Amino acid sequence: MEFSVCGMDFNRAGEAAAQIKKALQLVGMHMDTMRRAVIVAYEAELNIVIHARQGRLVAHIHPDRVELEAIDEGPGIPDIPRAMQEGYSTAPAHIRKMGFGAGMGLPNIKKSASQMRLTSEINVGTRLTATIINQTSGD
Amino acid sequence: MSRYFHSVMLDQDKCKGCTNCIKHCPTEAIRVREGRAVIIEERCIDCGECIRICPNRAKLAITDPLERLADYQYTIALPAPSLYAQFGPEVLPGSIIGALLSMGFDEVYEVAVGAVAVSNALHRYIESQSGHRPVISSACPAVVRLMQVRFPGLLEHIAPVETPMEISARLAREKARQEHDLPDNAIGVFFITPCPAKVTAIKQPFGERSYVDGAFSMSAIYGAVLRHLQDVADAPPDSLSPALGVGWGKTGGENQAIKKHALLAVDGIHNVINVLEEIERGGLTDIHYIEAQACTGGCIGGPLTPQNPFVARVRMERLLKVLAAGERPLPAFPDDPEYYRLAGPIPPRPTLKLSSDINRAIGMLEEVERITAELPGLDCGSCGSPNCRALAEDIVRGYAESSYCVFKLREKLQLLAREIVDLAHKQPPAMGKPEKHSKDSAIQNKNADQQVGRKEGTDL
Ligand code: SF4
Ligand code: SF4
Numbered sequence: 001m002e003f004s005v006c007g008m009d010f011n012r013a014g015e016a017a018a019q020i021k022k023a024l025q026l027v028g029m030h031m032d033t034m035r036r037a038v039i040v041a042y043e044a045e046l047n048i049v050i051h052a053r054q055g056r057l058v059a060h061i062h063p064d065r066v067e068l069e070a071i072d073e074g075p076g077i078p079d080i081p082r083a084m085q086e087g088y089s090t091a092p093a094h095i096r097k098m099g100f101g102a103g104m105g106l107p108n109i110k111k112s113a114s115q116m117r118l119t120s121e122i123n124v125g126t127r128l129t130a131t132i133i134n135q136t137s138g139d
Numbered sequence: 140m141s142r143y144f145h146s147v148m149l150d151q152d153k154c155k156g157c158t159n160c161i162k163h164c165p166t167e168a169i170r171v172r173e174g175r176a177v178i179i180e181e182r183c184i185d186c187g188e189c190i191r192i193c194p195n196r197a198k199l200a201i202t203d204p205l206e207r208l209a210d211y212q213y214t215i216a217l218p219a220p221s222l223y224a225q226f227g228p229e230v231l232p233g234s235i236i237g238a239l240l241s242m243g244f245d246e247v248y249e250v251a252v253g254a255v256a257v258s259n260a261l262h263r264y265i266e267s268q269s270g271h272r273p274v275i276s277s278a279c280p281a282v283v284r285l286m287q288v289r290f291p292g293l294l295e296h297i298a299p300v301e302t303p304m305e306i307s308a309r310l311a312r313e314k315a316r317q318e319h320d321l322p323d324n325a326i327g328v329f330f331i332t333p334c335p336a337k338v339t340a341i342k343q344p345f346g347e348r349s350y351v352d353g354a355f356s357m358s359a360i361y362g363a364v365l366r367h368l369q370d371v372a373d374a375p376p377d378s379l380s381p382a383l384g385v386g387w388g389k390t391g392g393e394n395q396a397i398k399k400h401a402l403l404a405v406d407g408i409h410n411v412i413n414v415l416e417e418i419e420r421g422g423l424t425d426i427h428y429i430e431a432q433a434c435t436g437g438c439i440g441g442p443l444t445p446q447n448p449f450v451a452r453v454r455m456e457r458l459l460k461v462l463a464a465g466e467r468p469l470p471a472f473p474d475d476p477e478y479y480r481l482a483g484p485i486p487p488r489p490t491l492k493l494s495s496d497i498n499r500a501i502g503m504l505e506e507v508e509r510i511t512a513e514l515p516g517l518d519c520g521s522c523g524s525p526n527c528r529a530l531a532e533d534i535v536r537g538y539a540e541s542s543y544c545v546f547k548l549r550e551k552l553q554l555l556a557r558e559i560v561d562l563a564h565k566q567p568p569a570m571g572k573p574e575k576h577s578k579d580s581a582i583q584n585k586n587a588d589q590q591v592g593r594k595e596g597t598d599l
Contacts, residue, residue: 014420017420018416023504025491025492026492026493026500026504027492027497027501027504028492028493029497031292031487032292034292039421108421112421
């Protein structure tokens with residue numbers, strides 16, 4: 001599944017995450033997998049909305065895992081370790097005033113995903129890959 | 140009893156298959172088949188949105204007939220707080236209670252009283268718990284059932300505290316048993332309900348049993364209450380009607396009653412869905428308690444209330460002011476938190492799964508995606524499914540065919556028509572006469588006909 005995400009389009013932020021959740025429900029993913037995947041998908045989607053010109057959110061659904069990929073065209077992240085710190089944000093003041101960009105996006109993704117990879121090139125864009133392992137409990 | 144009891148039903152004779160209801164159902168539980176609406180039982184949450192929207196009054200709620208009162212030796216009416224907002228400003232709760240008594244009930248126990256006890260219990264629970272934030276109200280059964288179907292991951296957020304209806308029924312029953320020395324099965328407790336969801340909560344509770352025996356629709360008994368108001372016009376009985384409990388009947392009332400902790404109130408099922416989605420994404424952890432009601436305005440806007448919800452709201456506000464000025468002491472409530480505990484766990488209802496085998500389900504999901512991409516995306520509902528994606532799901536589940544889509548059908552017809560025209564131009568070789576005007580074209584025609592003849596030959 002692939003969704004295009006547009007920078008600064010706060011009205012539609014969350015739509016891709018909602019679609020991905022619906023798909024995971026149809027497939028019958030474990031509840032916890034679904035919960036974590038929704039958080040990752042939403043934060044990744046929001047990152048594109050806040051920081052990039054445009055991007056794509058791609059979901060690959062496998063029986064044992066969900067892979068989410070967020071690829072954007074934007075300014076890139078100059079200091080990845082710093083961006084991973086809780087509360088560190090480069091979001092401009094007006095976005096923070098709207099209640100977004102509190103610097104919890106990437107840390108939240110890291111917390112919810114089983115694995116995460118982040119690569120970025122200044123003035124080109126960022127690619128985030130996150131995997132959520134589906135803990136099947138046989139329900 | 141079938142696996143799911145439902146209060147919302149279809150009147151076959153009235154339904155015109157107009158597809159209005161399928162588009163408003165929050166769980167996509169309705170389809171139109173053979174010109175009639177069909178409810179997918181596992182998905183229906185009895186919110187009553189379809190009752191509200193149906194232009195032909197073909198959706199209805201099954202409630203109890205008044206005759207059921209005869210089944211019990213001693214009957215108790217439980218008026219929902221929203222009932223008080225259905226009358227003119229001169230009608231105070233005391234008169235309504237009087238009218239209910241003169242209609243044949245032996246006693247009236249106000250749900251507004253039980254609501255105060257529940258507010259206290261909720262306050263204590265929110266104070267003590269540090270787990271899942273925000274806590275979500277358990278009071279609206281349509282919201283709880285919505286969560287079972289669409290937000291199973293959030294069920295742990297629901298306050299494990301019984302609803303005012305259940306607590307009131309329990310308190311009323313215990314009081315009647317003590318005061319009149321009656322066995323439990325001689326007492327009939329009847330809720331006067333603003334919605335079908337409460338009926339479902341009574342007939343299919345999460346625990347072993349409901350303390351309520353039946354429910355009368357507010358609209359259905361409204362006329363009788365109005366008539367009996369005259370009987371008590373001179374000396375209406377006393378009412379306790381605590382303002383904080385009566386306020387539960389409208390949006391924001393729960394929060395006011397629970398006091399300091401409560402923060403967010405959301406009403407209208409589609410707004411509730413938005414807020415639940417937000418919680419699902421990990422948001423709103425700064426909020427302690429969410430009062431979520433499926434109906435716009437809260438229970439005063441319930442699908443079985445006779446009054447316009449905006450009028451009811453004004454009346455409710457005015458009534459609350461009057462009541463707050465003349466508060467009366469309430470009976471002592473049990474302190475034990477266990478008394479208020481939700482009777483049973485709320486299980487998820489995974490009714491959306493395409494298959495119980497995950498590998499197969501993933502394959503089916505891919506098929507859904509492929510079919511959706513081929514459909515026109517107009518979400519017109521003419522196929523009887525609420526939108527194109529839902530049709531794709533129905534096709535993959537085997538409940539529908541792609542020809543249900545009028546556009547797909549047209550495409551197919553066009554292809555067929557073209558083929559028919561092509562075939563019509565083709566003549567059997569015995570009949571084909573070369574045209575005179577051009578030698579070349581005559582030869583071409585002949586060649587073409589021969590080719591067709593050969594092709595048809597091989598096909599046969
Ligand atoms: S709204 Fe639904 S129930 Fe009412 S007539 Fe139309 S299809 Fe039938
Ligand atoms: S808001 Fe009240 S009337 Fe509406 S469904 Fe919920 S409990 Fe029933």
